[in-house]
Amino acid sequence: MEKRVVFRSAWLPYVLLAPQLAITIIFFFWPAGQAVWYSFQLQDAFGLHSEFVGFDNFTALFRDPHYLESFKTTAVFSVAVAGSGIVISLLLAVMADRVVRGSVALLYKTVLIWPYAVAAAVAGVLWAFLFAPSIGIVTYMLKGMGVDWNWIIKGDQAMLLIIIASVWKQISYNFLFFLAGLQSIPKSLIEAAAIDGAGPTRRFWTIVLPLLSPTAFFLLVVNIVYAFFETFGVIDATTQGGPAQATQILVYKVYHDGVKSADIGGSSAQSVILMIIVVALTVIQFRYIERKVQY
């Protein structure tokens, strides 16, 4: 039998819901609706003339090879950020879990959580300085090893730079969740397996990892959303989408075309497409991947 609390008042639930609904409508539905509206318009920068153009903005986008290229860039970037972010933080969490007691462990955890407190733009600038083509320390060391590091003109190096900066910033978040997940696994299970003769590697793959799968799934969703949207600050502070659009992920292109180039219609069409992609990704994740998760 399910237990339920029932409101006797007819209006109280709505009043209680109102603030949340108001925020959702004002900050999510209204702008999203405006984006949909503008995506069918051709408008000058100042909004003096506006003309309904149907799907023109969309067809123009798909005729633009750079827009299609931006999809590929986004795919490479998100897979790299989400993938390496999760793997590295899992590794760190497993190691931190082993030294969880004592003041050394506290220090270890604190240091690992630190980057999360750094703003994305600051993280970007930090890494941009380390890797700066003429004055960066890392560039200097790479030069010593014979690597010609110059992300100002080399697209793949620019991509590597924003991946490193974005992953570094997100590791702490992933680490926290993995560590909590690891600590909630009953020690008795692992001890039982150990008594049965399973080695540490075997124990990890057959017991720890399956029990961590809800956490890993949650982090996958969060990390993909992070790579899609929240890495904006890192990119804006370092490469600004360049060189030659090598690091122009979809969300940066939306900003660039809308804000910098004042192409409201084209930019809105892009954000509508982005909305559709995110909805589709979320559905796929919950429909297919979540089935494989053992809670």
Added chain:
Amino acid sequence: MKSKTLAAALFTVGVLAAPAAQAQTEIQWWHSMGGALGEALNGLATKFNESQKEYKVVAVYKGSYPESMTGAIAAFRAGNAPHMLQVFEVGTATMMAAKGAIVPVTKVMADAKEPFDPKAYLPTVTGYYSDLQGNMLSFPFNSSTALFYIDRNKFKAAGLPPVPPKTWKELIAVAEKLKAAGQDCVYTSGWPSWVHIENFSAWHNVPIGTKQNGMGGFDTEFTINSPLHVRHVAMLGDMVKKGLFTYAGRTNQADSKFQSGECAMATISAGALAGTIKAGKTDWELSFLPYHDDVKGAPQNSIIGGASVWVMGGKKTDEYKGVAKFLSFLSQPEIQMGWHTTTGYVPITKAAYELTRSSGFYDKNPGRDTAVKQLTLNTPTENSKGLRFGNFVQGREVIEEEMEAVFAGKKDAKTALNDAVKRGNEILRKFQAANK
């Protein structure tokens, strides 16, 4: 993004509503002059405010050029635009097309019965900001141009005579010798499109686009894939490959590379001179941009960069009177000379140039008149008057992206410039359709 716009709009409402209670008429001026330039600009506003009691100019720093322009566009859409807005040169066509959003400066001055003579300005300046009928639409404020800087110390260290090369052929010969002598960064350049396409075209008297570089109408097309343009960009790509050209980025990143003494030669803005002097690490010499000596008509004259002041629409008559008074104040040769000598920008009126010369400033500061000499080397032609392309903020980036592809060795110059023309023209068509 939308919520940000909303927040910006709300903020603007607050800013504009607050001082309404005062008796003086307030004139809002949004600008993009940071640091030392911002101090110089605030000095102008203060001086004007102290000179009379009726009006008060409030100068507000709104971030970089693109930031203040987008900010003003958002404010206009929300009905709270400033009275005056400083817009960089690439935004000129966008502002001009926004007929209901701006008031031509000529009209503002005529309505307020303030004297205003477009002929007082250097021809390259007047041409850049006037419509086809010769009406000045915006008020020229800070103008610069691209110049060629060399560090004589580096030349001497390599055993070369410390004289700036005049042509690209000479420059490459010098560059090779500097490189052989162990100089790491031989040559760098800021603003790739502005220097190597826009100024390059004017300097060699070849068109950047049809219809007088876009001044004749919105139905213009880019022509920057001509054999001369291809040859020049290919040469730059080749220099990158040989280590003779160190690419620094799309804006002014090259300034510090030259100023710190890292690079021996640079093509950067005349406005970088103040910083070069302040850094004091180079034995600098300013000269004209290099040119290809086999091109007929080169060197012609270079074109301006920098920004102008636009008067926004929808304000009260009295406020426009104040704007006109302030612009008259800015037009005085003494004020112009002060701005020129403190900032390094070009003296934009002939009177200010004469005044600066007769004051002996150029004798004491050799090289400070190189920019104005280069701008006025010859009477501007249709190709060297300036340019006017819709949404050129975006257009310039397309050109820069394609140039970067050449520098990275991903495309050859011909393909890259053909692509730049194709993509650039699409932007122009879209602008044309949106501004019928």
